[in-house]
Amino acid sequence: xxxxxxxxRWTSAPGADEIVTGRARYCPDxxxxxxxxxxxxxxxxxxxxxxxxxxxxxxKMSGVFAVITHADIPGENSYLYANPDQPLLAVxxxxxxxxxxxxxxxxxxxTADAALQAIEVEYEVLPGIFDPLEAMQIDAEQVLKxxxxxxxxxxxxTGDVEAALASADVIVENSYRTQWAEHAFLETESAVGRxxxxxxxxxxxxxxxxxxxxxxxxxxxxxxxxxxxxITPYIGGAFGGKDEAHVQMHxxxxxxxxxxPVNLIRGRKESILTHVKRHPVIVxxxxxxxxxxxxxxxxxxxxxxxxxxxxxxxxxxxxLGEFIGGPYTVQNLEVQKxxxxxxxxxxxxFRGFGAPQAAFVYESQMDDLARKIGMxxxxxxxxxxxxxxxxxxxxxxxxxxTAMKASLEKAAEIINWxxxxxxxxxxDRHLRRGFGMAxxxxxxxxxxxxGDHASVILExxxxxxxxxxxxxxxxxxxxxxxxxxxxxxxxGVEMSAIRVxxxxxxxxxxxGASCASRQTMVSGNAVLKAADSIRDTLLTLAAGKTKIAKxxxxxxGGKLHVDGEAHGxxxxxxxxxxxxxxxxxxxxSLSHFDYPVDVPDVTYRYSQEVFQxxxxxxxxxxxxxxxxxxxxxxxxxHDVGNMINPGGVYGQIEGGCAxxxxxxxxxxxxxxxxxxxxTSLENYVIPLALDIPEMEIEVLQIPEPFGAPLGAKxxxxxxxxxxxxxxxxxxxxxIDKPLYELPMTAxxxxxx
Amino acid sequence: MRPVTEINIQLTVNGETERVAADTTQTLLHxxxxxxxLTGTKDGCASGDCGxxxxxxxxxxxxxxxxxxxxxxxxxxxxIEGLAGNGDLHPLQRAFSETWAFQCGFCTPGMLVSxxxxxxxxxxxxxxxxxxxxxxxxxxxxxxQGVVKAVMQxxxxxxxxxxxxxxxxx
Numbered sequence: 001x002x003x004x005x006x007x008x009r010w011t012s013a014p015g016a017d018e019i020v021t022g023r024a025r026y027c028p029d030x031x032x033x034x035x036x037x038x039x040x041x042x043x044x045x046x047x048x049x050x051x052x053x054x055x056x057x058x059x060k061m062s063g064v065f066a067v068i069t070h071a072d073i074p075g076e077n078s079y080l081y082a083n084p085d086q087p088l089l090a091v092x093x094x095x096x097x098x099x100x101x102x103x104x105x106x107x108x109x110x111t112a113d114a115a116l117q118a119i120e121v122e123y124e125v126l127p128g129i130f131d132p133l134e135a136m137q138i139d140a141e142q143v144l145k146x147x148x149x150x151x152x153x154x155x156x157x158t159g160d161v162e163a164a165l166a167s168a169d170v171i172v173e174n175s176y177r178t179q180w181a182e183h184a185f186l187e188t189e190s191a192v193g194r195x196x197x198x199x200x201x202x203x204x205x206x207x208x209x210x211x212x213x214x215x216x217x218x219x220x221x222x223x224x225x226x227x228x229x230x231i232t233p234y235i236g237g238a239f240g241g242k243d244e245a246h247v248q249m250h251x252x253x254x255x256x257x258x259x260x261p262v263n264l265i266r267g268r269k270e271s272i273l274t275h276v277k278r279h280p281v282i283v284x285x286x287x288x289x290x291x292x293x294x295x296x297x298x299x300x301x302x303x304x305x306x307x308x309x310x311x312x313x314x315x316x317x318x319x320l321g322e323f324i325g326g327p328y329t330v331q332n333l334e335v336q337k338x339x340x341x342x343x344x345x346x347x348x349x350f351r352g353f354g355a356p357q358a359a360f361v362y363e364s365q366m367d368d369l370a371r372k373i374g375m376x377x378x379x380x381x382x383x384x385x386x387x388x389x390x391x392x393x394x395x396x397x398x399x400x401x402t403a404m405k406a407s408l409e410k411a412a413e414i415i416n417w418x419x420x421x422x423x424x425x426x427x428d429r430h431l432r433r434g435f436g437m438a439x440x441x442x443x444x445x446x447x448x449x450x451g452d453h454a455s456v457i458l459e460x461x462x463x464x465x466x467x468x469x470x471x472x473x474x475x476x477x478x479x480x481x482x483x484x485x486x487x488x489x490x491x492g493v494e495m496s497a498i499r500v501x502x503x504x505x506x507x508x509x510x511x512g513a514s515c516a517s518r519q520t521m522v523s524g525n526a527v528l529k530a531a532d533s534i535r536d537t538l539l540t541l542a543a544g545k546t547k548i549a550k551x552x553x554x555x556x557g558g559k560l561h562v563d564g565e566a567h568g569x570x571x572x573x574x575x576x577x578x579x580x581x582x583x584x585x586x587x588x589s590l591s592h593f594d595y596p597v598d599v600p601d602v603t604y605r606y607s608q609e610v611f612q613x614x615x616x617x618x619x620x621x622x623x624x625x626x627x628x629x630x631x632x633x634x635x636x637x638h639d640v641g642n643m644i645n646p647g648g649v650y651g652q653i654e655g656g657c658a659x660x661x662x663x664x665x666x667x668x669x670x671x672x673x674x675x676x677x678x679t680s681l682e683n684y685v686i687p688l689a690l691d692i693p694e695m696e697i698e699v700l701q702i703p704e705p706f707g708a709p710l711g712a713k714x715x716x717x718x719x720x721x722x723x724x725x726x727x728x729x730x731x732x733x734x735i736d737k738p739l740y741e742l743p744m745t746a747x748x749x750x751x752x
Numbered sequence: 753m754r755p756v757t758e759i760n761i762q763l764t765v766n767g768e769t770e771r772v773a774a775d776t777t778q779t780l781l782h783x784x785x786x787x788x789x790l791t792g793t794k795d796g797c798a799s800g801d802c803g804x805x806x807x808x809x810x811x812x813x814x815x816x817x818x819x820x821x822x823x824x825x826x827x828x829x830x831x832i833e834g835l836a837g838n839g840d841l842h843p844l845q846r847a848f849s850e851t852w853a854f855q856c857g858f859c860t861p862g863m864l865v866s867x868x869x870x871x872x873x874x875x876x877x878x879x880x881x882x883x884x885x886x887x888x889x890x891x892x893x894x895x896x897q898g899v900v901k902a903v904m905q906x907x908x909x910x911x912x913x914x915x916x917x918x919x920x921x922x
Contacts, residue, residue: 016849019857020841022792022832026858029791184892186796186804186858236794236858237892268797476856476893647852651894655855658895681801681890689883689896 005557007489007644013481024234027190027206028265036105038254038264039112043094046674047128047343058118063111066257068103075222081244086309088249095308098274105254105262128343128674132305135340143308143341152314152339158393159332164297168288172368177741178357180669181278184686187236188271189246192263193255202229203252208243208473209513210503220249232503238475240349243515244276244311269679276311276348279304281357287365293380297332298325304339307346313339320354322604325393326362327404327441328384333393343674352717355442363438363725378412395603399706403613403639408439411615411637430625434734438722439615443608444517444714445593452593454523455509458530459586462579464572469501471508472523477716478648479519483527485644490531492555493571517714524709526591533587538574594707612718614638620730627746635696641704641713653697653719660723662687668743761825766834774821781805781816792832792861803889806862807831813869832861844906853902855893863889867903875911
């Protein structure tokens, strides 16, 4: 990129000063003088019939402004991600511990708590269904009356799996189990609802999908979407956990009922009990190969425990199946995807969206296979890895796949893989050291046929300053920085000239959700398109003024350049001229995610087609007496296309690795008969500073040629995906024992 | 409802004297956020686990959700809002911003205060000492690498600023 002025350089995030000084306002910091405190009454049971719900005593209490139940909802009483089967407020039955039965707005928190206690609910506790295998049986009782417990059962197949299995020299067959994982975003779910004079319902929402929130709020209140405004203030982390709505509709309903602003903030325990978790899955997988390590077939059956409601289950389990063959050229593949309702916690989006579960399976299979045939783990991966031009088992052609093998080779080089035997394998009688690798792919974008688009509005003012309106929610991942950099780069101005208006549905058009590693690409392209239009106007004016051909002109660092040399005219001069002459420097643009049109008849449904590739290698030390695992080194080599925002890219990789270490070793929601046992951050154990090794990160910048703004891809999800299998394979290398269940706790290691 | 007992307490918060009639069961965190409007200090768990609410209480980094308001009577409190002097960012604040020591920023107020407390007593901390100082500050976004970098950078800047030119300091 010849003109790179801001793109690819370290730059502070717009708004960083607000964060480091404590001025940044998150939902819980929003305050109005007449604001009330909202709270929800949640079910104490995993499954129960509501025999009686009496809120009359609570309603009469002093300081209580509203108590609402399902009967008070003017519109639809349901969440709507894909399927409206989860009620906002329970009607006749509660189906998991997080079902809410009533909502209260009171003058303060303690009055709201007292009102919750004054609500009389009589439950008839019903036997719940907690085992997905049991729930799948034909005669199982229905979790949701009238609805089949099996909410998804699809099989995708390509090639001839049975023939390949019959001809294979080696077969590895294992059954895997993964856990419920909790996002543990530091800011719990929160929203503030408010009604303006003209009836406009404004909701400040800690979310990833402001326009989808708006739709859901409008549905619940039975008002047009134009009468709902969703604003995202600063958001304290999300990782997929705020993709699906949480308390936004309840805050709006309480504001509507009281005609006063109401804030609704889940406490940590409520947060853990109520919001969607990463799906726990049981995966039976058969992998077949020749004796020299050529993969022949993969056959898998996935059973996901969805909890009682659908949420993003179809989408997540579909993605899990899409990547079950890994970044490999295997041509014979069959995956059966099953998701089942139970009375366990609800499940949905979490960074990686099914891909971490898939990677734990396929990368464990690869190491088991390598051991069985006596092949090096690096070699078997290089032998089978996809390349540019490979038509994958999904039917999708990898258009840029250099990074698959490049990331493997680079990671191996950093740790000196071939000479790893030289290190001390048994530093003490009870200690064993091991090395493990995992390599993965994960798509960017929602997937084919899923309406993957985003719009932005860009304006340059007469003084050369710029406003960028984008509804792409920034939960910390840094999209605001990326979009500002792209706008600054294309308009030839400094970052400081760009002011990004954070997501506000009344000010900005729909950008879709900040999910699926998509916003850098889809909103990024929209920004470039809008900036190009403004830039063109500026250059046209400059050509007229200077009498120099437009092709020779460019805008860099706030100045007009002629043949690459600075000219006396500034961008500001040109903007003033545009304003004086009546050329509006205003552009709105829509960008669609680019999916190729020529695909074979058998193509995986909703497939992604631009890939993040990465390899991680873990060096671990296992204490055979305690089962304790120390991750001594973690090498992470990631391809991100061209890097726009290095701070964000490194941050995403480091943070994803840290979450991956937690997913691998300690994080597990313990659920017994539908009751979550660990409901605090004390006993849901996420990695702390001392648990994390110094990470060795290498960013490969292989420009993505397809649909990528300045060659850049998304990076958010990939980093968490290979960590758990890399650690698993390192443990296997250290103690010679394969593990098939996450997390790999000390107890499981001792029992292995 | 239980009876509420209020007592008058006096605190010096970021150099300003504040008098608050506080419910005896309320926490220092509540007083800061609700009574004084200092919402920079965050509530991440209300149970002393996450460190988002860390403030300096008489120079010590504490979880303000675990301190009852009456316990803080007569104390000096420094919050995130008090780190920048005269409107200039503290070197630590600048370093956090430059090194991307945060993403969402929700843990940052507590994290910055913990790091500030460390630098008050140790202007040349090792990686291990930094990690120990922030062992009680959860960050779910960054993996802590940027925080270590930021503290190292700020420490170097503070050392450079405090050393007298020409004295041949090591």
